Amino acid sequence: xxxxxxxxxxxxxxxxxxxxxxxxxxxxxxxxxxxxxxxxxxxxxxxxxxxxxxxxxxxxxxxxxxxxxxxxxxxxxxxxxxxxxxxxxxxxxxxxxxxxxxxxxxxxxxxxxxxxxxxxxxxxxxxxxxxxxxxxxxxxxxxxxxxxxxxxxxxxxxxxxxxxxxx
Amino acid sequence: xxxxxxxxxxxxxxxxxxxxxxxxxxxxxxxxxxxxxxxxxxxxxxxxxxxxxxxxxxxxxxxxxxxxxxxxxxxxxxxxxxxxxxxxxxxxxxxxxxxxxxxxxxxxxxxxxxxxxxxxxxxxxxxxxxxxxxxxxxxxxxxxxxxxxxxxxxxxxxxxxxxxxxxxxxxxxxxxxxxxxxxxxxxxxxxxxxxxxxxxxxxxxxxxxxxxxxxxxxxxxxxxxxxxxxxxxxxxxxxxxxxxxxxxxxxxxxxxxxxxxxxxxxxxxxxxxxxxxxxxxxxxxxxxxxxxxxxxxxxxxxxxxxxxxxxxxxxxxxxxxxxxxxxxxxxxxxxxxxxxxxxxxxxxxxxxxxxxxxxxxxxxxxxxxxxxxxxxxxxxxxxxxxxxxxxxxxxxxxxxxxxxxxxxxxxxxxxxxxxxxxxxxxxxxxxxxxxxxxxxxxxxxxxxxxxxxxxxxxxxxxxxxxxxxxxxxxxxxxxxxxxxxxxxxxxxxxxxxxxxxxxxxxxxxxxxxxxxxxxxxxxxxxxxxxxxxxxxxxxxxxxxxxxxxxxxxxxxxxxxxxxxxxxxxxxxxxxxxxxxxxxxxxxxxxxxxxxxxxxxxxxxxxxxxxxxxxxxxxxxxxxxxxxxxxxxxxxxxxxxxxxxxxxxxxxxxxxxxxxxxxxxxxxxxxxxxxxxxxxxxxxxxx
Numbered sequence: 001x002x003x004x005x006x007x008x009x010x011x012x013x014x015x016x017x018x019x020x021x022x023x024x025x026x027x028x029x030x031x032x033x034x035x036x037x038x039x040x041x042x043x044x045x046x047x048x049x050x051x052x053x054x055x056x057x058x059x060x061x062x063x064x065x066x067x068x069x070x071x072x073x074x075x076x077x078x079x080x081x082x083x084x085x086x087x088x089x090x091x092x093x094x095x096x097x098x099x100x101x102x103x104x105x106x107x108x109x110x111x112x113x114x115x116x117x118x119x120x121x122x123x124x125x126x127x128x129x130x131x132x133x134x135x136x137x138x139x140x141x142x143x144x145x146x147x148x149x150x151x152x153x154x155x156x157x158x159x160x161x162x163x164x165x166x167x
Numbered sequence: 168x169x170x171x172x173x174x175x176x177x178x179x180x181x182x183x184x185x186x187x188x189x190x191x192x193x194x195x196x197x198x199x200x201x202x203x204x205x206x207x208x209x210x211x212x213x214x215x216x217x218x219x220x221x222x223x224x225x226x227x228x229x230x231x232x233x234x235x236x237x238x239x240x241x242x243x244x245x246x247x248x249x250x251x252x253x254x255x256x257x258x259x260x261x262x263x264x265x266x267x268x269x270x271x272x273x274x275x276x277x278x279x280x281x282x283x284x285x286x287x288x289x290x291x292x293x294x295x296x297x298x299x300x301x302x303x304x305x306x307x308x309x310x311x312x313x314x315x316x317x318x319x320x321x322x323x324x325x326x327x328x329x330x331x332x333x334x335x336x337x338x339x340x341x342x343x344x345x346x347x348x349x350x351x352x353x354x355x356x357x358x359x360x361x362x363x364x365x366x367x368x369x370x371x372x373x374x375x376x377x378x379x380x381x382x383x384x385x386x387x388x389x390x391x392x393x394x395x396x397x398x399x400x401x402x403x404x405x406x407x408x409x410x411x412x413x414x415x416x417x418x419x420x421x422x423x424x425x426x427x428x429x430x431x432x433x434x435x436x437x438x439x440x441x442x443x444x445x446x447x448x449x450x451x452x453x454x455x456x457x458x459x460x461x462x463x464x465x466x467x468x469x470x471x472x473x474x475x476x477x478x479x480x481x482x483x484x485x486x487x488x489x490x491x492x493x494x495x496x497x498x499x500x501x502x503x504x505x506x507x508x509x510x511x512x513x514x515x516x517x518x519x520x521x522x523x524x525x526x527x528x529x530x531x532x533x534x535x536x537x538x539x540x541x542x543x544x545x546x547x548x549x550x551x552x553x554x555x556x557x558x559x560x561x562x563x564x565x566x567x568x569x570x571x572x573x574x575x576x577x578x579x580x581x582x583x584x585x586x587x588x589x590x591x592x593x594x595x596x597x598x599x600x601x602x603x604x605x606x607x608x609x610x611x612x613x614x615x616x617x618x619x620x621x622x623x624x625x626x627x628x629x630x631x632x633x634x635x636x637x638x639x640x641x642x643x644x645x646x647x648x649x650x651x652x653x654x655x656x657x658x659x660x661x662x663x664x665x666x667x668x669x670x671x672x673x674x675x676x677x678x679x680x681x682x683x684x685x686x687x688x689x690x691x692x693x694x695x696x697x698x699x700x701x702x703x704x705x706x707x708x709x710x711x712x713x714x715x716x717x718x719x720x721x722x723x724x725x726x727x728x729x730x731x732x733x734x735x736x737x738x739x740x741x742x743x744x745x746x747x748x749x750x751x752x753x754x755x756x757x758x759x760x761x762x763x764x765x766x767x768x769x770x771x772x773x774x775x776x777x778x779x780x781x782x783x784x785x786x787x788x789x790x791x792x793x794x795x796x797x798x799x800x801x802x803x804x805x806x807x808x809x810x811x812x813x814x815x816x817x818x819x820x821x822x823x824x825x826x827x828x829x830x831x832x833x834x835x836x837x838x839x840x841x842x843x844x845x846x847x848x849x850x851x852x853x
Contacts, residue, residue, distance in 0.1 A: 021215040127354030
């Protein structure tokens with residue numbers, strides 16, 4: 001089955017933090033974060049749900065598992081809070097939930113997906129900087145758009161100023 | 168417990184987003200996105216305020232019982248009383264003040280934060296009591312652009328639906344930052360137009376923001392001087408004869424007078440005043456004249472004493488470039504709140520009737536007297552700033568609903584002194600606001616999700632929002648409080664309402680543009696209707712296709728001249744001070760300050776200062792600084808940044824900004840100077 005992911009189309013991000021707030025309202029803590037840079041650039045970032053997820057490989061209790069949509073999901077009842085997933089993750093995604101003494105990470109809103117809903121951050125994102133779906137389908141669409149833009153630019157001819165941002 | 172999905176309209180800005188409040192046993196458990204109705208404005212999307220929008224209603228700080236002041240005004244000491252006692256005191260004082268000073272000593276303040284039905288009832292009660300002193304805080308919002316567009320086009324409302332932005336060739340964003348103040352509008356319409364359709368964007372703003380990064384041209388005038396830029400654009404478009412000649416000939420009057428009025432305002436002249444290069448002004452004017460252009464203007468244009476002239480100039484520019492009355496353009500007022508139009512369209516103003524006609528128009532008054540059954544006063548009342556100025560003098564009592572003028576009106580220190588001078592103040596609100604601290608009686612109101620009512624968005628969508636939660640304690644919906652108080656005042660026969668639907672049906676029959684917006688139609692069509700909706704199912708998506716709302720159907724071009732801002736930086740107060748909004752907060756923080764997910768992300772105000780100015784002042788990011796104007800001073804942390812131009816400093820307007828602004832008003836529009844004042848900055852040693 002095709003793996004579904006959240007693709008970060010960060011050029012569309014305006015740093016409004018709707019994703020953070022939506023995540024926080026769903027999970028108690030925000031598992032996605034907007035990183036802000038001084039030049040007005042903002043990047044939303046969440047778990048990459050890696051295809052070869054190091055966290056999943058090192059989890060000693062099997063608390064982390066791959067669910068049927070391809071998300072690196074998480075069973076809190078099996079977690080012992082050993083931090084091995086955090087050690088292995090190249091991004092620093094899994095965080096310690098100090099209160100419950102277990103790890104906490106994005107599960108692409110398993111509960112919402114079960115009801116046929118989009119992950120909360122994707123549902124909210126007003127600019128569609130967060131796109132959820134079969135990842136290769138998302139990427140083919142993106143490729144198509146970039147090519148269409150290239151064609152548009154070529155038709156504008158030499159010397160004319162570029163009117164829009166190429167993704 | 169069963170979860171119920173209650174369809175609601177978002178309670179913050181005027182984009183008009185819909186979602187579901189997930190209600191369990193009278194409480195809202197969470198928000199669910201509405202992806203079920205493809206024709207709603209927001210297409211399911213929400214901004215951070217929308218997502219967090221039920222948090223404030225559950226705040227422990229909510230008012231739950233009527234309060235009577237027992238301490239000094241402003242001190243915050245109150246005791247809880249019963250509704251019966253509260254109504255008794257208010258009725259007695261109203262009668263007493265009417266007998267001693269006449270009804271013209273009583274003023275009402277309605278609100279852009281309550282429903283259409285509630286605005287209508289407040290208007291009706293004020294007229295029943297016999298006063299035309301009626302206004303709402305929107306006086307400080309669109310009251311430059313609104314009268315200017317009315318003068319030119321005969322109507323100020325948005326010309327097109329938001330979807331038309333995608334069909335434009337150019338979007339001008341002037342004194343507006345929709346990426347922060349209306350993120351769903353920005354993301355679903357503006358950004359898509361730019362990234363997906365190749366639409367160009369010109370920004371006019373002294374600051375750079377995240378939304379502006381998509382602009383192909385950014386003009387950065389000093390605050391309050393963009394009037395010079397607009398005049399020079401008119402000058403260029405007319406002199407270079409790049410205006411729409413056919414449109415000007417057929418659809419406008421007054422072109423010669425306009426040409427005469429702007430003939431000396433060259434781009435070089437404007438450069439000296441505004442700091443925007445003459446070349447950029449020429450370039451922008453050429454682009455606007457040559458492309459199908461949408462204009463998104465807001466408080467950076469409105470909130471100046473010369474904002475009326477600026478709005479006239481922009482309206483003239485829209486007209487002579489033919490960018491109105493067709494598909495693929497957009498211009499109009501952009502109310503700050505979800506219900507700004509609810510106040511404006513029920514005639515909440517000192518000179519209006521709910522039918523939109525003037526109080527001085529005898530025939531219109533007589534018609535309303537026949538509908539309402541009681542006499543209507545014929546004199547023009549005071550605007551909000553004049554009400555404040557006359558407190559303790561001509562105005563002895565005020566009844567304020569859902570407005571926090573101790574923070575939102577200009578020169579907060581002065582406003583608070585004036586509030587102390589009232590003989591009697593009633594504040595009806597959901598929290599004990601800074602303004603309520605000065606009240607004699609505070610009435611606890613139900614919040615937005617705790618009642619059914621109608622909202623109207625910036626694109627003129629009339630939509631219904633339904634009750635999803637029970638109000639806390641003894642709090643009641645604003646409409647019910649007005650109905651009950653009216654009964655105590657012996658006006659019961661005119662206020663026989665037991666549900667907002669009954670009020671809306673009366674509005675359907677009294678206000679022609681809402682005739683078709685019936686409770687039944689809106690219940691079946693959650694996406695609403697675009698007013699004027701004269702019959703159920705008949706809305707008006709694009710205005711002015713067949714001419715303008717003026718007597719002769721033509722756009723009346725207005726001659727316009729330069730007007731200096733009331734305060735200009737000098738050696739003592741060397742900076743232009745302006746202000747802006749944050750995406751996570753709303754107006755005076757009454758609601759967003761009680762929303763934990765917003766408060767923690769946007770915790771405090773700060774001062775934007777350019778690195779060159781910061782070097783001169785010897786300040787670094789996070790230093791504590793004192794910002795002063797001739798009215799007052801506030802302490803804030805500095806943020807040294809290139810995103811504000813040299814000579815300009817800027818702070819968010821949600822906290823104490825208005826201790827610094829100026830209460831001088833425009834003689835006609837009564838707009839105050841809320842966006843450009845002279846200020847100084849000093850480092851505070853800690």
